[in-house]
Amino acid sequence: MREISATLITEEVSKMCISANYFLNKDIYCALENAKKEEVSPVGQEMLSQIIKNADIAKENNVPICQDTGLAVVFVTIGQDVHITGGSLKDAINEGVRKGYTEGYLRKSVVSDPFIRVNTKDNTPAIIHYDIVEGDKLKIEIAPKGAGSENMSKIYMMKPSDGIEGAKKAILDTVEAAGPNPCPPMIVGVGCGGNFETAAILAKKALLRPVGSHSDKEHIREMEEELLEKINSTGIGPQGLGGRTTALAVNIESFATHIACMPIAINISCHVTRHAVCEL
């Protein structure tokens, strides 16, 4: 049994909330620079220039890349031989979010109820997903997610007869319907299979994968490549103002499913797709 203190978890979560919101990850930054070189639309090029310049300013001045510093989405992978001391894991994470969002001057974007809508003023509660594995390590991944792109996400409970072509169509339709709203260039996270909630969680997890990475399943990899090409042929372009750079990546995760099911969840993300990781 290995002991990890709740205080350490709080500290790490706090730091990650801040760093994820100030510093654009290198994979996305490089993808934006490459896209700028290849973009054919002059307005699209200008939009990509502004987006890159913005990331530079945020990094230099230690300020949020985007004002929507998001809901704090947290993926916890905890070894079954880990024992948390000095408090609960959930409380430690929420305390870290509270601290990071306050000390980092990040926006508090959480309301306590979907209908009554009173701001909780500290960006808690976080959305936490837990996975228990073998070993004595604790991995915490933070993916603060803005609402502009989240609102463009969809889930389809498709029929097995719809097949892979049906799934591709659903994904493309979702991107087309999103258009300029989710701040393209987007990152498209897709979860295929499982059941209703698993597909959605897989789609969110797919967004954690670096831009340029691919599924190791051949048919899924082909699907990722074909969809990226199609999405970049829609004409939507950077910020929806026309061009070839509509998405930087299509990341697809898949899982076993029921004989009657083919759920497809599409979690749309923006050019400020944030992700920070720590392993304790």
Add this chain to the structure above:
Amino acid sequence: MNVKITTPFTKEEASKLRAGDIVSITGTIYTARDAAHKRMLEDYEKTGKFPFDIENAIIYYAGPSPAKPGQAIGSAGPTTSYRMDAYAPKLLDLGETGMIGKGARGKEVIDAMIRNKAVYFAATGGAAALISSHIKKAEVIAYEDLGAEAIHKLYVEDFPAVVVNDTEGNNLYETEKAKYRTL
């Protein structure tokens, strides 16, 4: 074409702009997003007043992050505009002449823009640190309890935006997408 715009933003000035014009805005604008729009219109129903002069006003759909010490404002990019579609036609009918946000508008808003000689500008979504360098002064003038959603009075200099919907019903999102579509 790069056009300099100053506030107050009159219907006459708005009518000169065309979808695709790149503009830089200097003067006073006001932030309002979901909750502020809802409350502003509820208050108007009761009192007949707005927290600021709506005539010739530009509203910026934004909820900034908190200012660090020494900053006028935190990061302050646009939010997605369609969520304000339920409120925008009424505000346009009452004198609002410009809206800044990002993303597509519904038919009722576009019709209200044509009817009232108003325009919709897009600012670059997610370019919040860059945009806030054009915001020189900021103060909360109403609904402080809403936090980031409070109404801020901003003084902006050369605030960068693009005309998406003009007073003749042109829509830049549609025309530009069609140009580059190869699907």
